[in-house]
Amino acid sequence: MPLSVEKIEDGSVIDHITAGHGLHVLAILKIDEKYAGRVALVMNVPSKTMGKKDIVKIEGKIIDEKTADKIAVIAPHATLNIIKKGEVTSKNQVEMPSKLVGVFKCPNPKCVTTTEKIETDFEVEKRSENPNMRCAYCERTFTPEELRE
Amino acid sequence: MKVGDFISVRDLEKNDIDFLLDKAEATEKKMAEGCSELDGKVVATLFFEPSTRTRLSFQTAAQRLGAKVIDFGSTSGTSMVKGETFTDTIKIVDGYADLLVIRHSVEGAARYAAKVAEHPVINAGDGGNQHPTQMMLDLYTIRKLKKKIDGLNVCLVGDLKYGRVMRSLMYGLAMYKANVTLISPKGLEMDVEAVKEVKQKFNAEIIETNEMNLRDADVLYVCRIQKERFTDVYEAERVQKEFRVTKEQIDGCKKDMVILHPLPKIDEIDLAIDKSPHAKYFEQAKNGVPVRMAIISELLKKK
Ligand SMILES: [Zn+2]
Numbered sequence: 207m208p209l210s211v212e213k214i215e216d217g218s219v220i221d222h223i224t225a226g227h228g229l230h231v232l233a234i235l236k237i238d239e240k241y242a243g244r245v246a247l248v249m250n251v252p253s254k255t256m257g258k259k260d261i262v263k264i265e266g267k268i269i270d271e272k273t274a275d276k277i278a279v280i281a282p283h284a285t286l287n288i289i290k291k292g293e294v295t296s297k298n299q300v301e302m303p304s305k306l307v308g309v310f311k312c313p314n315p316k317c318v319t320t321t322e323k324i325e326t327d328f329e330v331e332k333r334s335e336n337p338n339m340r341c342a343y344c345e346r347t348f349t350p351e352e353l354r355e
Numbered sequence: 356m357k358v359g360d361f362i363s364v365r366d367l368e369k370n371d372i373d374f375l376l377d378k379a380e381a382t383e384k385k386m387a388e389g390c391s392e393l394d395g396k397v398v399a400t401l402f403f404e405p406s407t408r409t410r411l412s413f414q415t416a417a418q419r420l421g422a423k424v425i426d427f428g429s430t431s432g433t434s435m436v437k438g439e440t441f442t443d444t445i446k447i448v449d450g451y452a453d454l455l456v457i458r459h460s461v462e463g464a465a466r467y468a469a470k471v472a473e474h475p476v477i478n479a480g481d482g483g484n485q486h487p488t489q490m491m492l493d494l495y496t497i498r499k500l501k502k503k504i505d506g507l508n509v510c511l512v513g514d515l516k517y518g519r520v521m522r523s524l525m526y527g528l529a530m531y532k533a534n535v536t537l538i539s540p541k542g543l544e545m546d547v548e549a550v551k552e553v554k555q556k557f558n559a560e561i562i563e564t565n566e567m568n569l570r571d572a573d574v575l576y577v578c579r580i581q582k583e584r585f586t587d588v589y590e591a592e593r594v595q596k597e598f599r600v601t602k603e604q605i606d607g608c609k610k611d612m613v614i615l616h617p618l619p620k621i622d623e624i625d626l627a628i629d630k631s632p633h634a635k636y637f638e639q640a641k642n643g644v645p646v647r648m649a650i651i652s653e654l655l656k657k658k
Contacts, residue, residue: 316482318463322441338548343463345363345484347548 211246217265219287219294220277225250227281228260230354234276235267243267256283275303276310279330279339279350302337304330310339310353317344328353356653360469361477363485364523369530375649376495382652383645386419392652393422399452400426401444402479403459408618408640409479409489413456416647425452445471454655457481475654477647483519489617490523492646494531496639497574500613504531508571512538512598513578513623515545520617521578522549529559536562536572540594543584567598569608575600575633576615579623601625605633615639 223231228247237245243266253259260281269277269286277284278300288296306328312319319326319341327342338347356371398417402410414424425448441464448455449472457465458479465478465485480486498504509528515521515537525545528535530553537545544563553559569575577600585591600614602625616624616636628634 314462316460316462318441318461318467318481321461322467324467341463343466344482345365345463 211248211261211263212244213292214244214263214265214289215292217243217263217267217289218269219264219289220262220269220281221259221285221287222253222256222283222299223260223262223277223281224283225256225258225260228262230280231260231262231277231284233354234273234280235262235264235269237264237267272309274298274300275306278302279306279310279337280354282337302330302332306330306339312341312344312346313348313352314341314344314346317341317346319343359654360465360475361487361650361654362466362469363478364487364490364526367487372491372494372527372530375491375646375653376498378653379491379495379642379646379649380499382648383642386645386648390419391421393417393420393655396420396422396454396655397452398422398424398454398456398651399448400424400456400479401448401458402426403441403457403464404480406458406480409458409643412640412643413477413479413488413647413651416644416651417454419644420648420652422453422651441468442471448472449474454651477650477654480519483517485523486519487523488643488647488650489520490527491650492639492643493520493524493576493615493617494527495646496615496635496642497613499642500635500638501573504528504533507533507573508536509533509574509576510536510538510569510572511545511576511578512567512600514543514580514584515539515578516543517581517584518578521576522546524576525549525561526553529553529557529561532557532559534560534562536564538564538567538598540580540598541565543580567604569605569612572608572612574613574615575605575608577620577623578617579621595623599623599625600628602627602631608633 228249246263248261250258282302284300286298287294308325312326328339331338331340339353340347358366400410400413417424445468454475455472456477456479457468460482462482462484464481469476478485478487501507511521525535550561580595582591612633613635614633618640
């Protein structure tokens with residue numbers, strides 16, 4: 207029996223999240239117990255294209271570009287639906303950016319971006335299915351998992 | 356040369372390196388004549404982390420080009436650094452000097468300084484990350500001794516995990532299509548990502564081993580294995596002994612095989628080797644001057 211989740215009036219629906227990463231998307235969106243709007247997380251839903259996927263629905267939150275870039279790193283196939291007055295007003299697949307400026311912290315404690323409090327800058331190296339992020343300062347590479355806060 | 360600063364090997368293309376190596380060669384040939392190319396210029400050597408040898412090499416290079424050199428001073432003249440942010444120090448010195456040479460234990464410090472400063476910046480080592488002028492002088496030395504780099508069998512021996520020198524050198528050698536063999540004790544192997552990067556970027560063949568087999572080597576590049584890398588003292592001593600370069604180790608090697616080392620060396624190369632025709636590390640250190648002269652001159656030409 208399919209799980210049913212009620213529709214939202216205004217907000218965002220993030221579909222096609224790589225299964226298991228729905229919780230990480232919520233973390234990126236800074237959704238915690240203090241968030242007042244309605245939030246739904248559906249995990250491991252059968253998907254024709256992905257086998258299994260996660261879905262996140264959030265009322266009262268419109269996702270900006272920087273946040274979309276963050277989501278793309280964690281869930282490269284995610285689609286972003288913006289809902290206004292119960293209608294889908296835009297539907298976009300997230301795109302892996304070639305650069306991530308000021309989006310993630312550098313996990314290297316010896317990196318100048320941690321000692322000098324400057325905006326981080328990661329180059330996305332798409333050499334394989336799983337991209338690596340190279341810090342423009344300390345030049346170390348990190349997997350998406352390592353970059354997640 | 357396209358870049359306005361000298362921060363990382365990743366910023367360089369083979370043409371840039373070729374150009375600088377040629378320039379260094381020309382510079383070395385007429386070094387004895389003296390030079391006043393940078394008369395009236397001021398070069399600042401900012402060593403936030405001590406490294407007397409590298410600092411002297413840069414200062415010699417700048418002075419041989421006719422430039423004046425400023426630094427924090429030999430005694431605790433680093434009061435400027437105390438309590439002042441790195442950013443402020445760079446901004447102030449950028450107002451005094453025409454070129455900044457920076458050594459710092461923080462990774463990415465030179466890249467950041469280059470963003471803050473209007474004048475060109477040279478990275479003289481940033482923590483475990485980069486030391487691009489060392490790689491340049493290593494390639495220069497190999498090319499000078501062997502008349503080429505491509506196709507040479509180069510063995511990098513020692514602690515390959517923590518040494519930025521070895522990582523950068525592997526990158527440069529791979530770019531030149533040398534055959535690189537990485538020889539390290541178990542647990543001190545080269546970073547997997549770094550090897551993957553040069554394999555994909557340059558289609559390089561890199562051999563990785565824990566065995567000291569030097570038979571086919573044209574160049575043997577040795578670096579120190581620090582005892583502190585091991586928790587077990589006995590194990591540390593065993594490994595240091597096994598990867599030590601001795602007369603017996605190089606017995607049966609190619610007659611014209613050369614041994615290089617970034618210096619300072621402690622006991623990873625037997626003292627008896629110093630006198631052998633294989634030992635080229637003192638010449639290598641000397642080559643740092645014309646190479647750094649070429650880089651400084653080129654960066655100041657742009658502005
Ligand atoms: Zn970093």
